[in-house]
Amino acid sequence: MSKEDQIILGKVGAVYGIKGWLKIHSFTDEPEAILDYFPWSLKLGNNTQTVEITDWRKHNKVLIVKVAGIDDRDDAQVFVGSEILTNAASLPQLSQDDFYWRDLIGMSVVTNKGYDLGVVADMMETGANDVLVVKANLNDGFGKKERLIPYLFEQVVESVSIENKQICVDWDPGF
Numbered sequence: 001m002s003k004e005d006q007i008i009l010g011k012v013g014a015v016y017g018i019k020g021w022l023k024i025h026s027f028t029d030e031p032e033a034i035l036d037y038f039p040w041s042l043k044l045g046n047n048t049q050t051v052e053i054t055d056w057r058k059h060n061k062v063l064i065v066k067v068a069g070i071d072d073r074d075d076a077q078v079f080v081g082s083e084i085l086t087n088a089a090s091l092p093q094l095s096q097d098d099f100y101w102r103d104l105i106g107m108s109v110v111t112n113k114g115y116d117l118g119v120v121a122d123m124m125e126t127g128a129n130d131v132l133v134v135k136a137n138l139n140d141g142f143g144k145k146e147r148l149i150p151y152l153f154e155q156v157v158e159s160v161s162i163e164n165k166q167i168c169v170d171w172d173p174g175f
Contacts, residue, residue, distance in 0.1 A: 010084040020070040042082035
């Protein structure tokens with residue numbers, strides 16, 4: 001799996017019990033949805049290993065999984081802290097007006113009046129809506145280093161062009 005094709009789905013937390021189960025921190029909207037995307041590769045540092053999940057359960061509010069061939073706590077300990085990766089091709093196709101965050105990161109952001117606000121450096125979830133974290137240009141006329149722009153389609157975000165890698169927004173550059 002090339003780096004561009006990898007999607008981080010979550011992270012391995014602590015070891016659970018003595019039989020090699022692992023606690024999982026899912027980055028998916030619904031924690032159990034992480035189990036819809038296989039195969040998993042576990043990455044810790046420069047080491048990446050593809051694993052097979054043989055069983056899973058929900059214990060209180062925590063998701064725990066059993067990795068094939070890992071039958072004791074000490075063997076499972078080597079995976080603690082690993083990122084859980086899968087291939088981007090395993091993600092469902094979205095409608096033309098929906099985008100994965102990874103598609104938006106790196107896009108330039110311009111106002112509907114042509115002002116270049118910068119580049120999307122990250123995304124945040126606030127509960128009410130997603131937010132574009134835009135790193136401003138070095139020569140920004142308003143002295144901004146970063147802008148937080150709500151990702152509200154048709155209210156703030158007017159258009160997204162995957163082809164041009166550009167997002168057009170109705171936004172005051174002074175904010």
